[in-house]
Amino acid sequence: MTAPARPAASGPVEAYPEFLDCLAAADEYSATDVALRLLDDGIPAERVLLDLVAPAQEQVGRWWQRNVWSVAQEHAATHISERVVAAVAAQTRVRPHLGRIVVSCMDGEWHALPARLVAEVLRLRGWDVAFLGASVPAAHLVSYLHRDDAHAVALACALPMRLPHAHRMIEACRRADVPILVGGRGFGPDGRWARRLGVHWAGDASSAADVLTDERTLHRPPPEDLDHLADDEYPGLVNRRAELIDTGLRDLTALVPAMADYTPAQLDATVDDLGHIVDFLTAAVYVDDATLFTSFITWMVEVLDSRQVPAHTVDRILEVYADMLHDFPRAHRFLRAGRVAVRS
Numbered sequence: 001m002t003a004p005a006r007p008a009a010s011g012p013v014e015a016y017p018e019f020l021d022c023l024a025a026a027d028e029y030s031a032t033d034v035a036l037r038l039l040d041d042g043i044p045a046e047r048v049l050l051d052l053v054a055p056a057q058e059q060v061g062r063w064w065q066r067n068v069w070s071v072a073q074e075h076a077a078t079h080i081s082e083r084v085v086a087a088v089a090a091q092t093r094v095r096p097h098l099g100r101i102v103v104s105c106m107d108g109e110w111h112a113l114p115a116r117l118v119a120e121v122l123r124l125r126g127w128d129v130a131f132l133g134a135s136v137p138a139a140h141l142v143s144y145l146h147r148d149d150a151h152a153v154a155l156a157c158a159l160p161m162r163l164p165h166a167h168r169m170i171e172a173c174r175r176a177d178v179p180i181l182v183g184g185r186g187f188g189p190d191g192r193w194a195r196r197l198g199v200h201w202a203g204d205a206s207s208a209a210d211v212l213t214d215e216r217t218l219h220r221p222p223p224e225d226l227d228h229l230a231d232d233e234y235p236g237l238v239n240r241r242a243e244l245i246d247t248g249l250r251d252l253t254a255l256v257p258a259m260a261d262y263t264p265a266q267l268d269a270t271v272d273d274l275g276h277i278v279d280f281l282t283a284a285v286y287v288d289d290a291t292l293f294t295s296f297i298t299w300m301v302e303v304l305d306s307r308q309v310p311a312h313t314v315d316r317i318l319e320v321y322a323d324m325l326h327d328f329p330r331a332h333r334f335l336r337a338g339r340v341a342v343r344s
């Protein structure tokens with residue numbers, strides 16, 4: 001008797017719905033089977049990581065954003081994706097034949113999985129990778145780079161509001177004289193904010209691997225474009241952060257009577273939201289790009305709307321901040337653009 005024919009090899013795209021179902025069911029073993037089956041069928045590990053795990057995580061994000069999934073469901077799914085990445089890595093041991101690349105998240109950056117995907121792809125391409133994971137303080141990273149004769153450091157930033165911190169980290173690495181490559185959605189859809197900060201950027205793990213092999217380019221970073229910082233609006237906003245959050249909270253409490261009955265957790269979440277508004281505005285001023293702020297506001301309105309918080313509360317906060325920051329011309333202009341984004 002002959003063995004039943006194996007189903008024809010299918011790729012990550014065909015396996016994606018099944019993989020998502022496994023994440024939704026928090027079924028770690030089946031999710032791992034889906035990924036390992038693709039490897040068995042001859043699909044390169046890089047494609048399994050980037051065409052199966054990465055898009056699934058984006059979908060997880062969309063479901064969280066629309067309040068279809070709770071934070072707990074997102075955490076369970078992300079944990080499984082991490083296990084799948086580890087399982088794929090364990091099946092594909094590549095002896096390093098290229099230099100040492102240190103892959104690290106920026107200080108305060110907890111999105112380690114995107115950086116881990118990059119680290120694994122570099123490892124698959126033969127680099128000797130040191131993966132430092134989430135939120136590495138700048139001073140510790142620099143002393144690690146000194147210790148380790150790195151070919152380059154790859155820095156990840158998923159949230160645009162962390163860009164001023166990212167820049168400080170980039171400068172610290174520059175002083176250590178190690179070539180830098182950055183990536184992650186925090187640098188903007190086409191890496192436009194990386195260009196502002198004068199640093200090489202790659203849009204995905206495969207192009208990161210390509211940039212790192214181009215020695216000449218790697219050692220010649222693009223020029224920084226931060227002359228606008230001479231107006232001192234950025235440090236002014238940093239100094240006024242606490243005042244902006246306090247005033248916003250007081251104003252909202254008067255505007256939304258239901259806030260009187262908010263639980264401490266709900267109040268914390270509101271303070272976090274106000275902090276994000278201020279931090280995204282501050283980051284937009286840092287790179288001098290209103291779209292950083294307006295795209296955040298559009299995202300925030302969608303997040304709040306799916307949680308039954310009306311958009312006019314965001315508009316009101318932006319109005320309050322515009323009044324408070326009337327002598328900050330750029331921030332004022334971005335707040336006005338933000339109010340247009342709320343209404344569109």
Ligand code: B12
Nearest residue numbers: 054057061110111112113114154155156183184204205208
């Ligand atoms: C899982 C997750 C988390 C987990 C992360 C756990 C972990 N171990 O990574 C936790 C719970 C910690 C988390 C927290 C938060 N998160 Co989150 N998170 C996600 C989620 C769902 C998946 C992340 C992921 O794995 N992505 C998959 C990879 C493949 O994404 P990728 O960025 O496309 O990566 C590719 C490229 O960008 C590039 N790349 C990425 N990094 C690097 C680095 C280098 C050096 C290079 C060269 C290239 C490169 O290559 C990658 C592969 O090709 C995303 C959704 C999303 N779209 O990413 C939200 C998301 C990023 N999170 C979001 C938010 C808002 C938050 C919080 C602020 C929520 C909160 N209120 O607390 C916090 C902030 C925490 C912090 N300070 O860092 C938002 C950001 C929205 C925005 N406007 O910026 C997103 C987009 C969700 C959403 N759709 O709304 N999150």
